[in-house]
Amino acid sequence: MNIRKQCDKLWADAVRKKAGGCCEKCGTRKYIQAHHIFPRTCFSLRYDIENGVALCRKHHLYWAHKDAIDFYNWIKTKRNIDYLESCKMRQSKNDYQAIKLYLESKFREDL
Secondary structure (H helix, E strand, O other), rough: OOOOHHHHHHHHHHHHHHHOOOOOOOOOOOOOOEEEOOOOHHHHHHHHHEEEEEHHHHHHHHHOOOOOOHHHHHHHHHHOOOHHOOOOOOOOOOHHHHHHHHHHHHHHHOO
């Protein structure tokens, strides 16, 4: 597995761990996936754990991706969207080794 895929997996694992392995919308523990609040194409936010929300497959694919306005309104009640001010990880280049180290360090902390 290349380092980018390792970083993607570590990010998703950290998002799920932070949510206690539950869908943050309905609470189920089945088929939990990590969803980016702001698109992962924005590299400076792609690996920011605060930019993730754990959702079951149903809410990820058939709600967050299909009804962006409702999802955004919901996430505003669950997260401080101003987190952009306090994000610790800002990358202007694809430094996957640094990102991998950051994500691995999150598992040594309580999420």
